[in-house]
Amino acid sequence: MRDAxxxxxxxxxxxxxxxEQDVDCWLTFVRETEHNADPALPxxxxxxxxxxxxxxxxxxxxxxxxxxxxxxxxxxxxxxWDEVISYDQSIQPALLSVxxxxxxxxxxxxxxxxxxxxxxxSHGMYLTLQRYLQGKPYELISAERILNPLxxxxxxxxxxRIRAAVRLTExxxxxxxxxxxxGMTERQIADFIHAEMRRHGVVPSWDAGHCPxxxxxxxxxxxxxSPSDQYAVKAGELVRIDLGVILDEYISDMxxxxxxxxxxxxxxxxxxxHAFDSVRAAIEAAAAALKVGxxxxxxxxAARRTIVERGYPEYQHAVGHGxxxxxxxxxxxxxxxxxxxxxxxxxxxxxxxxxxxxLGVHVPNYGLVSLxxxxxxxxxxxxxxxxxxxxxxxxxx
Numbered sequence: 552m553r554d555a556x557x558x559x560x561x562x563x564x565x566x567x568x569x570x571e572q573d574v575d576c577w578l579t580f581v582r583e584t585e586h587n588a589d590p591a592l593p594x595x596x597x598x599x600x601x602x603x604x605x606x607x608x609x610x611x612x613x614x615x616x617x618x619x620x621x622x623x624x625x626x627x628x629x630x631x632w633d634e635v636i637s638y639d640q641s642i643q644p645a646l647l648s649v650x651x652x653x654x655x656x657x658x659x660x661x662x663x664x665x666x667x668x669x670x671x672x673s674h675g676m677y678l679t680l681q682r683y684l685q686g687k688p689y690e691l692i693s694a695e696r697i698l699n700p701l702x703x704x705x706x707x708x709x710x711x712r713i714r715a716a717v718r719l720t721e722x723x724x725x726x727x728x729x730x731x732x733x734g735m736t737e738r739q740i741a742d743f744i745h746a747e748m749r750r751h752g753v754v755p756s757w758d759a760g761h762c763p764x765x766x767x768x769x770x771x772x773x774x775x776x777s778p779s780d781q782y783a784v785k786a787g788e789l790v791r792i793d794l795g796v797i798l799d800e801y802i803s804d805m806x807x808x809x810x811x812x813x814x815x816x817x818x819x820x821x822x823x824x825h826a827f828d829s830v831r832a833a834i835e836a837a838a839a840a841l842k843v844g845x846x847x848x849x850x851x852x853a854a855r856r857t858i859v860e861r862g863y864p865e866y867q868h869a870v871g872h873g874x875x876x877x878x879x880x881x882x883x884x885x886x887x888x889x890x891x892x893x894x895x896x897x898x899x900x901x902x903x904x905x906x907x908x909x910l911g912v913h914v915p916n917y918g919l920v921s922l923x924x925x926x927x928x929x930x931x932x933x934x935x936x937x938x939x940x941x942x943x944x945x946x947x948x
Contacts, residue, residue: 553597555629560706561594569610575655579606589671603642617645643683659694665893668881669698703882704903712801717937720803723747737765737778756795756802756878763794766919786813786948789918806923809944826920829861834908848896850885863912871906904928
């Protein structure tokens with residue numbers, strides 16, 4: 552039997568959040584989740600499902616799942632569902648019977664215009680549900696205000712798993728430092744990192760084609776770009792790597808930067824030093840602003856203001872995003888109030904939130920200085936989940 556510790560913790564959280572938000576009922580409605588997954592499902596189920604399945608949590612604390620006959624035993628073995636109801640031909644009769652018994656005023660469903668992690672209900676399943684509930688008195692609302700805190704407030708088990716993923720990523724970074732040398736191409740660096748991941752029995756946090764992302768020198772393109780054979784480590788230039796691993800279903804997401812120091816050079820070039828110190832200062836400004844009760848955009852504003860004051864252009868992304876089961880884990884975004892981000896920058900930072908803090912600047916003739924740290928918000932302040940990079944990592948050419 553699989554360990555359902557996370558699911559037990561998250562279901563208990565869900566009940567508490569429903570009470571806080573005064574929402575009667577939260578319904579996750581899914582089918583064939585191997586290829587049509589709802590991001591919310593792994594929080595409350597340790598397995599995928601095939602037939603139409605309804606997972607119901609109420610403000611009163613009831614936890615009921617209606618599932619196809621052949622998967623009912625999986626939910627019974629989880630030990631955290633009060634009632635497991637199986638069916639054969641159609642879920643509709645059982646679903647209507649349960650809802651009639653619960654008599655909710657509102658039913659929160661997993662759709663959202665702003666948060667992809669709260670937008671798992673497919674259009675087809677929504678139409679099916681509308682057909683099933685036609686003429687019924689229930690008000691169907693977005694579960695965004697349920698799922699945002701549910702994903703964002705990491706439980707002790709979740710935090711421990713993220714922390715372990717960060718520790719392992721730091722080991723891989725140390726191995727890169729010991730191996731990095733002039734002439735290695737971006738692809739060779741990425742291949743080495745993938746080999747280290749395999750050695751530790753983990754996989755990349757996102758698409759292996761660009762996890763890691765490797766940037767060697769000033770000409771290498773910046774972004775979610777696959778490592779290339781075209782660009783290689785050179786003396787007097789920068790190397791930046793963005794990487795993460797999935798360990799026990801939870802992820803890390805970190806960036807580190809190296810300076811390849813030519814023989815006979817004893818000082819970091821002034822443009823590189825200024826860039827690194829500025830990026831570091833901007834991340835520290837974000838860290839200082841990242842407190843319980845703050846809106847996400849204010850954290851981004853602190854970093855954005857700092858980097859501009861240091862003479863660099865604004866970065867064209869958020870300074871931080873949630874991490875957890877996925878590399879962009881939804882809920883509050885530490886980002887600017889841009890239309891593309893919807894309402895997520897207005898989310899409130901809460902204790903238990905785990906974020907990245909990340910930004911970078913391009914240094915002509917040298918390359919990209921970009922850092923990314925993983926952090927935990929606590930009631931008393933911020934905790935770095937790994938040792939932050941406070942100076943350039945120097946590799947002798």
